[in-house]
Amino acid sequence: MSPFGFWGLPAALLALLYCPGSGEKAPLQPEQATVKRGEPYKVNCTSSCPHPQIIGLETTLNKVELQKHAQWTEFLVLNVSQDTVMYCHFTCSGKQMSNTISVRVFHPPEQVLLELQPAWVTVGRPFTIVCSVPAVAPLEKLTLTLLHGKKPLHTQTFGSGKDDPQEATATHNATAHKEDGHHNFSCRAELDLRSLGGDVIRRVSEAQALQVYAVAPETEKDLQGARSLEDPETDLGPTYMSGVSTTTAASGAPQGLSPALAEGLWQAVGLLGIFLFLM
Numbered sequence: 001m002s003p004f005g006f007w008g009l010p011a012a013l014l015a016l017l018y019c020p021g022s023g024e025k026a027p028l029q030p031e032q033a034t035v036k037r038g039e040p041y042k043v044n045c046t047s048s049c050p051h052p053q054i055i056g057l058e059t060t061l062n063k064v065e066l067q068k069h070a071q072w073t074e075f076l077v078l079n080v081s082q083d084t085v086m087y088c089h090f091t092c093s094g095k096q097m098s099n100t101i102s103v104r105v106f107h108p109p110e111q112v113l114l115e116l117q118p119a120w121v122t123v124g125r126p127f128t129i130v131c132s133v134p135a136v137a138p139l140e141k142l143t144l145t146l147l148h149g150k151k152p153l154h155t156q157t158f159g160s161g162k163d164d165p166q167e168a169t170a171t172h173n174a175t176a177h178k179e180d181g182h183h184n185f186s187c188r189a190e191l192d193l194r195s196l197g198g199d200v201i202r203r204v205s206e207a208q209a210l211q212v213y214a215v216a217p218e219t220e221k222d223l224q225g226a227r228s229l230e231d232p233e234t235d236l237g238p239t240y241m242s243g244v245s246t247t248t249a250a251s252g253a254p255q256g257l258s259p260a261l262a263e264g265l266w267q268a269v270g271l272l273g274i275f276l277f278l279m
Contacts, residue, residue, distance in 0.1 A: 032197030046072035049092035109189035120211035131187035135165035149183030
């Protein structure tokens with residue numbers, strides 16, 4: 001893409017000016033254009049007058065002249081960071097004419113973030129879908145759509161806001177169903193600039209999967225623990241002997257000790273019993 005290009009419009013805007021007596025009428029509506037905030041903007045001021053004396057561009061922004069011909073002059077307007085109005089003008093047969101170009105700056109939805117709260121849920125329990133765009137302008141041209149697979153769940157539009165980029169958020173509350181885990185959730189952001197002379201800019205978030213359980217995970221763990229207590233092969237838990245941690249199986253044999261050490265411990269216990277008996 002040309003470094004002077006911009007979203008949804010050709011690289012040069014043709015501002016056509018009409019000369020008196022040419023048989024053509026000047027347009028009643030001003031030209032409209034959109035420019036991404038901070039980018040340069042190329043304007044071509046063209047006249048239908050056969051021999052215009054002067055062709056120029058009036059703007060409060062910095063500009064440079066790129067090319068000049070008999071009936072048109074091309075300008076580059078630098079660092080368009082705010083909404084502005086420009087005027088192409090020329091002089092034909094001693095009369096000065098002009099055409100207005102209304103320029104609207106925009107900030108596209110470069111990031112679209114989706115979050116599921118919580119990320120896992122039990123069937124029949126509520127969860128929330130949150131979609132956010134950290135920075136976008138103009139806000140009133142934005143639409144956020146929450147999707148489950150390809151099915152729209154919720155659409156959010158916005159009123160007029162500041163000229164500067166703003167954060168936009170859409171929230172939707174839902175109840176979990178078993179089939180919710182079959183398709184991912186996503187969020188689509190659309191910045192519709194067609195009424196301003198631009199195009200539609202779309203961005204889609206990364207897809208997020210909702211983990212849906214028939215039984216809560218904590219409950220499932222409790223059930224597994226209860227089943228393990230009923231299993232005769234399951235260890236009974238840690239026991240302690242003479243400061244040494246061991247594990248005793250259902251059979252009563254010490255576990256976790258070497259055979260020699262275990263035999264020594266049993267002999268020591270036996271000798272202690274004989275000694276106490278003789279006393």
